[in-house]
């Protein structure tokens with residue numbers, strides 16, 4: 230296992246015998262506390278907790294929703310109980326079908342506990358807000374109010390999400406493109422490192438949002454300045470990590486390539502950059518985090534569209550149901566993008582399988 | 588010192604090292620630096636397989652890096668055929684103890700690397716399959732290096748170096764990390780590549796049996812600074828029997844030479 234905690238540098242020449250037991254350990258570790266680990270591999274039955282988590286959670290939430298008297302007055306939209314009923318139905322359906330689909334079983338084993346806890350959390354939330362009024366209104370509406378405004382305002386929310394996506398992707402792509410060029414240049418050429426590193430170290434750590442006043446003066450439109458700010462936010466971590474990855478390329482890879490007849494282009498594009506890819510991906514993830522932050526701030530203060538703008542707009546009208554609805558969308562939106570980047574990383578770094586784990 | 592005997596007509600893939608010295612600037616605090624090679628002279632004729640043995644730190648790797656062109660000699664002259672060595676080139680392949688396969692490339696793409704680097708992949712694609720078959724790795728064409736055992740990885744490294752048909756192949760303890768059985772199999776494998784391609788080979792090893800089993804001549808080096816103590820020809824027919832009286836006698840001679848060299852050094856107070 231220690232090899233996987235290694236700092237992400239490509240480790241060479243693991244024999245087949247060394248790799249096999251690791252995967253065995255991994256697949257076991259994914260099922261914590263499972264007593265049936267000793268049973269021979271084709272285990273068709275799932276644990277009852279897995280099967281019951283979602284239906285039981287949904288039933289509890291539905292019972293609280295319909296049986297506990299309410300204090301909060303909300304327009305009856307029924308979206309919240311509808312969602313709970315759908316979860317109940319799907320939970321029962323999954324439990325019924327799980328013996329027939331291995332993929333479904335695996336998915337349920339991973340997701341059911343989380344979904345079950347999520348429904349119970351929603352129930353507790355409803356108890357605390359709508360039922361007992363423990364939290365002050367209008368700042369803390371119940372689930373019914375939030376899901377109601379989520380559904381009723383869906384076209385504006387969809388529009389806002391779309392604008393955020395376009396803005397995020399333009400800024401991120403621009404930032405990454407520039408950062409790869411500067412990072413490789415600084416990492417590879419000694420002169421570029423001498424002049425570029427100080428600049429990077431001084432200018433880089435300034436949060437992109439601190440440039441907002443300057444960006445507003447410089448740029449003709451709020452949209453362009455927002456793209457520029459997001460690009461700047463992405464640029465610093467990606468450049469930093471790319472440069473360090475490139476300059477730390479194992480010298481023996483470069484030596485081997487030279488004795489194979491490699492020129493400068495081969496050394497940069499086919500040795501140094503692939504060797505730096507694990508580092509570059511760390512930079513891409515860090516950049517994604519800073520770009521989310523910059524996106525929301527830029528939308529709030531400059532661009533009059535997108536999820537960031539929607540949140541502050543809804544807050545202005547004291548419609549906190551919409552605020553929380555937008556936060557839910559934002560969470561789903563950002564985590565989806567994160568997941569996409571993880572998938573891309575897994576695809577690009579297949580050659581590292583068994584070496585990296587983060 | 589060994590007299591340098593060079594034939595009148597120099598073949599294109601012969602190797603000449605003339606009074607080559609290498610001085611490394613000392614690094615602060617580290618016990619390295621100083622004179623690593625002291626006026627080393629060596630002639631390897633075309634198609635010859637020469638081994639270099641000697642205690643660690645005597646400059647064997649430095650000599651190979653000079654010949655590869657990865658480092659430049661402080662003094663002296665190195666030539667392949669009539670051409671002086673000034674930079675690394677596909678003419679001089681190098682295989683290290685660590686196979687140093689590119690972990691991001693599959694076995695096939697690792698073997699292709701030299702063709703890609705020289706921009707001749709299109710014309711010579713057929714070579715790739717030939718070399719994969721030659722080292723018996725067809726079944727692993729699409730595997731990534733981290734799936735390979737040490738022996739398999741070293742075979743890929745050999746194929747990768749040989750695909751460029753180098754005039755000279757430099758081997759720096761290529762089998763040093765392998766277990767005894769794999770190592771003996773790989774020795775035959777290297778000999779087969781050598782016989783098929785008639786490549787001039789310079790093999791650094793710390794295994795005296797390996798040197799006797801494989802090479803035409805054995806260069807014994809002593810530290811430091813690295814010098815050539817003696818060059819011993821091996822006049823036995825191949826395949827060689829590791830337990831024959833000739834083999835064992837030569838082994839004894841070499842051990843004695845190295846031992847003697849060590850004592851003479853100690854006596855000189857170096």
Ligand SMILES: Nc1ncnc2c1ncn2[C@@H]1O[C@H](COP(=O)(O)OP(=O)(O)O)[C@@H](O)[C@H]1O
Nearest residue numbers: 611619620623642643644645646647648649650
């Ligand atoms: N890059 C370097 N910088 C400084 N000293 C070096 C360097 N490479 C090798 N040396 C020194 O040169 C000597 C010979 O090293 P090397 O050729 O690796 O020996 P061998 O391969 O025979 O074990 C050693 O004393 C080593 O410390």
Ligand SMILES: [Mg+2]
Nearest residue numbers: 647648649759
């Ligand atoms: Mg060495």
